Amino acid sequence: MKKPGEPGFLFLTVALLGALVLFVLYPTLRVMAYPALRDYRTILADPRYSKALLNSLVMLGLSTVSATLVGFVFAFALTRRDLPMRRFFSLISLLPLFSPPFVVAFGYLMMFGKNGLVTHGIFGLRVSILGWTGLWLSQTVSFFPVATVAIRNILETIPANLDHAAKNLGASRVRRFMTITLPLASSGILGAALLVAILVLADFGNPVMIAGDFTVLATEAWLRIQGWADVRGAAVLCILLLLPSLVIFVFQRLWAKNRSFVTVGGKASSLEPEPTPTAGKAFLVSFCSLVAVLVLLVYAALLLGSLVNGWGYDWTPTLRWIRELSVQWGELGRSLLFSLFAGLISAVVGMTTAFLVHEKKVPMAKAVDVVAMLPAALPGIFIGMGYSIAFNRPPIDLYGTALIIVLSLSAWNLSTAYQTGLESLKQISPSLNEAAANLGAGTLRILRDISLPLLAGPFLSAFTVGFIRSITTLSVIVFLATASNTVATFTIMNFVNDGFYGKAAALSVTLLAVTFLAVGITRLTFGKKQGSPA
Amino acid sequence: MHLEIEKACKSFGALKALDGVSLAVPRGSFLTLLGPSGCGKTTLLRSIAGLHSLDSGDIRVDGNGLGAGGPKAVMVFQDYALFPHMSVFGNVSYGLKLRRMGPEAIAKKVDDVLGYSGIRGLEARLPSQLSGGQQQRVALARALVMEPEVLLLDEPLSNLDAKLRLGIRSELKRIQKDLGVTTVYVTHDQGEALALSDVVAVMNHGRLIQMGSPRDIYFHPADEFVADFIGTANFLDALVLEAGGGRLTVSFLGKPRTLEAGQSTCRVGESVTLCVRPESLKILERESPSSVSGAVVESMFEGNHVRYWIDVGGTTLIADDHEIGREVRIGSRVSVDIVPDGLHLIAKKTPREDGSRTAVEGTIHG
Numbered sequence: 001m002k003k004p005g006e007p008g009f010l011f012l013t014v015a016l017l018g019a020l021v022l023f024v025l026y027p028t029l030r031v032m033a034y035p036a037l038r039d040y041r042t043i044l045a046d047p048r049y050s051k052a053l054l055n056s057l058v059m060l061g062l063s064t065v066s067a068t069l070v071g072f073v074f075a076f077a078l079t080r081r082d083l084p085m086r087r088f089f090s091l092i093s094l095l096p097l098f099s100p101p102f103v104v105a106f107g108y109l110m111m112f113g114k115n116g117l118v119t120h121g122i123f124g125l126r127v128s129i130l131g132w133t134g135l136w137l138s139q140t141v142s143f144f145p146v147a148t149v150a151i152r153n154i155l156e157t158i159p160a161n162l163d164h165a166a167k168n169l170g171a172s173r174v175r176r177f178m179t180i181t182l183p184l185a186s187s188g189i190l191g192a193a194l195l196v197a198i199l200v201l202a203d204f205g206n207p208v209m210i211a212g213d214f215t216v217l218a219t220e221a222w223l224r225i226q227g228w229a230d231v232r233g234a235a236v237l238c239i240l241l242l243l244p245s246l247v248i249f250v251f252q253r254l255w256a257k258n259r260s261f262v263t264v265g266g267k268a269s270s271l272e273p274e275p276t277p278t279a280g281k282a283f284l285v286s287f288c289s290l291v292a293v294l295v296l297l298v299y300a301a302l303l304l305g306s307l308v309n310g311w312g313y314d315w316t317p318t319l320r321w322i323r324e325l326s327v328q329w330g331e332l333g334r335s336l337l338f339s340l341f342a343g344l345i346s347a348v349v350g351m352t353t354a355f356l357v358h359e360k361k362v363p364m365a366k367a368v369d370v371v372a373m374l375p376a377a378l379p380g381i382f383i384g385m386g387y388s389i390a391f392n393r394p395p396i397d398l399y400g401t402a403l404i405i406v407l408s409l410s411a412w413n414l415s416t417a418y419q420t421g422l423e424s425l426k427q428i429s430p431s432l433n434e435a436a437a438n439l440g441a442g443t444l445r446i447l448r449d450i451s452l453p454l455l456a457g458p459f460l461s462a463f464t465v466g467f468i469r470s471i472t473t474l475s476v477i478v479f480l481a482t483a484s485n486t487v488a489t490f491t492i493m494n495f496v497n498d499g500f501y502g503k504a505a506a507l508s509v510t511l512l513a514v515t516f517l518a519v520g521i522t523r524l525t526f527g528k529k530q531g532s533p534a
Numbered sequence: 535m536h537l538e539i540e541k542a543c544k545s546f547g548a549l550k551a552l553d554g555v556s557l558a559v560p561r562g563s564f565l566t567l568l569g570p571s572g573c574g575k576t577t578l579l580r581s582i583a584g585l586h587s588l589d590s591g592d593i594r595v596d597g598n599g600l601g602a603g604g605p606k607a608v609m610v611f612q613d614y615a616l617f618p619h620m621s622v623f624g625n626v627s628y629g630l631k632l633r634r635m636g637p638e639a640i641a642k643k644v645d646d647v648l649g650y651s652g653i654r655g656l657e658a659r660l661p662s663q664l665s666g667g668q669q670q671r672v673a674l675a676r677a678l679v680m681e682p683e684v685l686l687l688d689e690p691l692s693n694l695d696a697k698l699r700l701g702i703r704s705e706l707k708r709i710q711k712d713l714g715v716t717t718v719y720v721t722h723d724q725g726e727a728l729a730l731s732d733v734v735a736v737m738n739h740g741r742l743i744q745m746g747s748p749r750d751i752y753f754h755p756a757d758e759f760v761a762d763f764i765g766t767a768n769f770l771d772a773l774v775l776e777a778g779g780g781r782l783t784v785s786f787l788g789k790p791r792t793l794e795a796g797q798s799t800c801r802v803g804e805s806v807t808l809c810v811r812p813e814s815l816k817i818l819e820r821e822s823p824s825s826v827s828g829a830v831v832e833s834m835f836e837g838n839h840v841r842y843w844i845d846v847g848g849t850t851l852i853a854d855d856h857e858i859g860r861e862v863r864i865g866s867r868v869s870v871d872i873v874p875d876g877l878h879l880i881a882k883k884t885p886r887e888d889g890s891r892t893a894v895e896g897t898i899h900g
Contacts, residue, residue, distance in 0.1 A: 431615035434585050438609050439629035439680065449628070453619045 009443050020371050023411050027386030034235040043236040052220040063139035063200045068193040071147025077284040079155045080276045092292045093148045100472035100489055102205025103508050105138040107298030109210055110305050115312025134210040141294050143199050147192040154188025160273040194252035201245050202379030204475035217241040218381045238382045249377035305505030321506035335471050335488040342409035343467030347459055350417025358425040376415035380475030383412045388479040400482040412476050413466035424458035471515050536561035536716050542591035551577040553740035562714040566727040569737035575720045583609040583686050595683045608682035612689045614673035616661040622672050623657040629680045651675040667698045685717045724764040736760050761809045768810045768851050774800045787826045793877045807880050814876030815853035818869040825869040830862050
């Protein structure tokens with residue numbers, strides 16, 4: 001099948017490998033190599049940073065457990081077909097996925113902060129959620145949807161007839177849940193927890209807004225540069241952040257590989273699932289409603305905040321913030337443009353890499369696989385750090401350019417696209433490629449005629465995910481944004497930190513609207529073209 | 535010879551998938567590679583298709599090696615491998631486009647092949663909008679339109695239901711004969727192999743065990759494996775009583791029988807293995823001089839015949855009775871005789887202690 005003398009293919013391979021090395025591996029290694037041993041000693045000796053490390057680990061434990069738990073209950077509720085308001089809850093669980101994680105923290109600050117609408121406005125209290133409690137709540141609400149999606153997928157693979165079989169053998173409802181559903185879902189639940197853990201650890205947006213003095217590694221790295229311009233110290237903190245993330249990531253990958261027993265007996269069940277008992281329904285509906293309120297509070301705060309004069313002290317309605325947005329068109333436009341490019345680049349590069357690795361057409365496929373998956377383990381702040389160290393001076397000086405933002409975002413999203421591509425390729429029967437080869441098609445021809453058209457759907461979803469992650473991220477770009485290439489999320493953070501809640505809220509709402517609009521337009525324009533083939 | 539394979543060897547790690555297979559067939563033959571899964575038949579087929587290269591050995595078509603100058607051997611895949619995003623026309627014309635044929639010539643050729651494949655009118659459909667049988671035909675048309683020197687079929691009927699399979703089977707045979715294309719067909723279904731082929735090659739463990747016409751393979755199996763794999767057979771050990779003049783006389787369950795010796799060089803006093811097909815055993819109402827008698831231990835009604843398991847002095851014989859009007863009850867005593875030329879010598883055997891063997895049922899299925 002492999003034909004010698006396909007120059008186009010050779011060029012593609014070399015270009016791709018070069019890009020992976022230069023834009024993924026090189027910045028990563030630069031961060032690792034940056035600090036000297038002395039810098040580690042300085043940082044580790046400072047109680048401030050051992051505290052940040054401890055705080056990071058505490059939040060890792062707290063938020064991972066709570067987000068996974070909420071995620072599980074939500075997933076369980078969403079798989080009950082007879083649950084009232086199921087569609088509404090499903091929508092609620094998707095909403096945070098489309099939003100910058102930090103808007104959750106911002107929303108709660110507006111609702112439960114010192115001048116919060118709920119705490120101060122309604123109850124007249126002078127308490128604030130600022131600190132670890134606020135962070136805990138924000139992270140739980142920000143990341144439970146990730147767990148919901150993962151666990152829901154697992155729960156849906158458990159055939160309903162297992163439940164019927166257990167019932168037929170005389171098991172009670174509770175017993176069935178404990179002995180059938182939970183054990184079968186357990187590997188999925190742990191897998192979801194690991195996914196959440198990586199996000200919690202890497203979270204920068206929430207702590208920077210709501211944690212106050214409760215600093216974590218990601219925010220300390222940021223402060224280290226902001227306050228002291230200490231790149232070496234920040235690099236040490238980034239590495240300290242990377243290590244646990246890598247461990248969790250490797251564990252998660254191994255875990256995902258070995259969860260195969262869930263899918264035993266692939267025959268789809270035609271049996272209707274058992275109706276949910278009333279008490280169960282009541283619990284699920286009230287639990288999900290509570291979470292829904294917490295989610296909706298965020299968006300209510302943003303909307304309201306963009307429409308009142310002075311949050312917390314002057315509730316007169318105004319369109320001032322919306323009108324003043326015109327100053328921010330630059331940031332918004334850049335956010336949109338950079339993210340579109342980043343989504344596109346990551347999807348193209350990720351999927352092409354997946355193709356080459358899957359077809360074993362590339363030398364050292366294993367190593368390429370590792371590099372392509374690496375960004376998934378890198379906290380956003382680490383990638384930003386890497387790009388700011390690696391590409392801020394000659395030979396490659398991209399300081400303050402649009403390119404450095406687009407490239408860093410593309411690299412950050414590479415793994416998602418790569419993984420999507422790999423999964424989809426695995427589902428395409430190998431005999432399709434063989435049939436094309438047997439009829440006389442070369443590697444590039446197969447890629448063009450067979451693989452690419454069949455990957456159109458997955459490509460679109462990889463692009464969409466990359467776009468959303470790019471337009472909502474703060475962590476990747478905080479080290480890279482300058483006056484000339486700053487994006488909306490960075491401006492929002494500055495507004496919040498400076499107390500301009502109205503401006504921040506108006507910009508957040510607009511950013512959300514832009515995101516939804518862009519995703520909607522993409523889906524409508526390109527979504528129809530695929531889907532017809534089986 | 536049109537298709538020649540010489541000492542083909544191919545290993546996957548420690549597994550020898552092909553262990554020196556040589557065979558040759560004339561132009562227009564329908565060759566079936568038959569064997570259990572893992573016997574190497576698919577590896578051989580895929581090697582002919584050029585989907586993987588041999589470790590050593592040669593595959594030649596018309597005396598030329600495969601490879602350069604476009605595909606000479608085109609394959610129909612077991613799962614059809616229809617491109618799901620292309621219409622029927624797109625699928626069938628794909629290979630022609632790769633040959634840079636003009637659109638008019640393509641349209642004409644595709645129309646022709648769809649015509650004799652019986653799927654004209656479905657050009658615009660996607661594979662997902664076709665029935666299993668139609669998908670099968672598209673897959674065949676996609677290969678035939680290339681006018682291959684050798685047509686390769688990898689268990690093409692295995693995804694169809696039993697009824698459809700019989701229909702497509704005879705159509706496949708018709709098309710193959712009409713076009714006169716040399717065809718290599720892989721299957722583990724011995725019924726298909728016998729019905730379709732000019733030549734059957736039985737393989738096991740990467741080796742060619744026997745090659746011959748369906749009748750040869752069925753009635754003169756080279757060894758127990760072949761006899762067992764193709765249909766159901768009774769195996770019996772027997773003692774040679776007389777030998778000479780190309781004939782042997784053996785003791786069959788205590789009665790003397792004479793049969794063709796073939797190429798074997800058996801001597802008096804040696805033990806040999808004999809093979810009798812169930813349909814070569816007759817159940818008699820009355821004893822005859824050559825018959826043996828036994829008790830029916832089990833019976834199974836199979837539609838056009840009844841299969842009986844009959845215990846004859848400790849040896850169980852399987853006999854198919856096509857006179858289904860009568861029903862022999864379990865436990866009753868019957869006489870069993872062999873039809874003329876129903877007994878075949880399959881291998882010389884070293885004498886064994888017990889001297890008797892039970893019949894083994896081979897894989898028989900639709």
